Amino acid sequence: MRYPNSLSAVFVSALLLTLLFFRQGIGLNLLLFECLLFTWLAFTKQLTLGKPLVLITFLGTFTTGIFTVLIYSTFVFTVHYISLFVFVGVLNFSSIKSLLNAFGMASATIFTSQIAFAKQFFGRKVGGIKVANFLWKSRIFVIPILIIGVFLTIYSFSNPIFSDYLGAFGELLQNGITFLFENINFPLFFTFLFCLFLSVFLLYRTAVPGIQNHEATVHSTLYRNKMRKRRFFKLSALKSEYKAGIFLLAILNLLLLLLNCIDIYWVWFNFEWDGQTLKQFVHEGTYLLIISILISIAVVLYFFRGNLNFYKNNKWLKYLAYVWVAQNAILAISVAIRNFWYIKHFALAYKRIGVVLFLLLVLYGLFTVFRKIQKTKTAFYLFQKNTLALYLILIASSLVNWDSVIAKYNFSNADNSYLHLAYLSNLSDKTLPLLDKTKGELLETYAFQQAKFPYPYFTMNHDAYLEKIEKRKKAFQQKWEAKNILAWNLAEYQAYHNLLE
Numbered sequence: 001m002r003y004p005n006s007l008s009a010v011f012v013s014a015l016l017l018t019l020l021f022f023r024q025g026i027g028l029n030l031l032l033f034e035c036l037l038f039t040w041l042a043f044t045k046q047l048t049l050g051k052p053l054v055l056i057t058f059l060g061t062f063t064t065g066i067f068t069v070l071i072y073s074t075f076v077f078t079v080h081y082i083s084l085f086v087f088v089g090v091l092n093f094s095s096i097k098s099l100l101n102a103f104g105m106a107s108a109t110i111f112t113s114q115i116a117f118a119k120q121f122f123g124r125k126v127g128g129i130k131v132a133n134f135l136w137k138s139r140i141f142v143i144p145i146l147i148i149g150v151f152l153t154i155y156s157f158s159n160p161i162f163s164d165y166l167g168a169f170g171e172l173l174q175n176g177i178t179f180l181f182e183n184i185n186f187p188l189f190f191t192f193l194f195c196l197f198l199s200v201f202l203l204y205r206t207a208v209p210g211i212q213n214h215e216a217t218v219h220s221t222l223y224r225n226k227m228r229k230r231r232f233f234k235l236s237a238l239k240s241e242y243k244a245g246i247f248l249l250a251i252l253n254l255l256l257l258l259l260n261c262i263d264i265y266w267v268w269f270n271f272e273w274d275g276q277t278l279k280q281f282v283h284e285g286t287y288l289l290i291i292s293i294l295i296s297i298a299v300v301l302y303f304f305r306g307n308l309n310f311y312k313n314n315k316w317l318k319y320l321a322y323v324w325v326a327q328n329a330i331l332a333i334s335v336a337i338r339n340f341w342y343i344k345h346f347a348l349a350y351k352r353i354g355v356v357l358f359l360l361l362v363l364y365g366l367f368t369v370f371r372k373i374q375k376t377k378t379a380f381y382l383f384q385k386n387t388l389a390l391y392l393i394l395i396a397s398s399l400v401n402w403d404s405v406i407a408k409y410n411f412s413n414a415d416n417s418y419l420h421l422a423y424l425s426n427l428s429d430k431t432l433p434l435l436d437k438t439k440g441e442l443l444e445t446y447a448f449q450q451a452k453f454p455y456p457y458f459t460m461n462h463d464a465y466l467e468k469i470e471k472r473k474k475a476f477q478q479k480w481e482a483k484n485i486l487a488w489n490l491a492e493y494q495a496y497h498n499l500l501e
Helices: 006-021 028-043 052-070 074-092 099-123 131-158 160-183 186-203 209-217 232-269 279-303 315-346 350-374 379-398 402-412 429-435 439-443 446-452 462-481 490-500
Strands: none
Touching (some): 006 099, 006 186, 028 052, 052 099, 074 099, 099 186, 099 209, 099 379, 315 350, 350 402, 439 462
């Protein structure tokens, strides 16, 4: 897939990227470049928003691009780059049905686009001669000249008499080599090469026939595979498989029922905190949930992969599968309640927020498993729907300033839950106004913290915390004042001015 003036567009893009990002932090420059990129794609009719995934990934990429300037967090940057990567894959084949295949398309494009670009670049004619042919024919002169130059330089530096014999030519050659290494900006040169590589990926995209052919053959709905030949052995095998499924799902449901009853009694209604860290309490439940969900998906995919979906007496297998899915949902709720107790006693942290987002994805995933059984959907349906849900959850969660949420919540609940000063002191610079507390403010919660969370919970005392925050404030102010306008972002701008007030 090639577009008019793609070579020129690639070099202009590489130059622009180099000018915007060379020795600069990320800020307005990222948003500015991507606005120009989207404008170019729309102008050259490469960006058409009529297809659902094109529209979704474009909005996701553009929105997170704006929020890189508004929130300025590692998480929003990571999600934005993932979204941009997938967006390129979708642009390569706008009729693509799955974001997972779009990711594969983009991964392949990293290499295929560079090869296609090199072929077209070296196939261009300059003065009626192809660049590749000119370079190939010139090798017989260029390579020996380079080798001779290297040896002349070595001999000149190692032997003064030899250098005198060379005279002005040797001095000129030596000065030229010295000038080359002293005056050429190699960091700038390699930055341009990287920007050229990135521009080729973004603008000189190529289709991947293998993924396109796969997309054309997959479907969301499962169809019965009717057999014209005698099939009494097949029918017998189907009945055996049905019985095996009934047995397996019945036993698994009984085991999970016992586990859920224990969790409902002890975790939901009778939990009492007795000083334990609760880290293992939550993590064990999360790991168990992950294993259970993977097993449930594997079981469903196996037993409902083919004609067993259309077996006329399969209703009990379906009922057991529904119960199995529902019990996994109860297990997910148990993990959510474990996480609730963790947050109640130990406040917010990244992983505890991550558990909440993970549980949302799990519950939706279980719903899609239910729909697969009910509506006889394929495995492709599960991957299609769940990768899209993962993408949307990542996009939505990246639009929240989690560092500020954590700082505000943890300090406002310091008289109820653990105030982890060592953890808070490492939050990003944009939260420094929220972290900047007086010793009096910290001492207000000291009695509660010491009584409820004695050693070894106290990993940092108030004085050490105040000293660290003060050092960070000074370093941040110096760093912000040294920033170029291209690296400007709203979150740190507000933090800087709030610190000066």
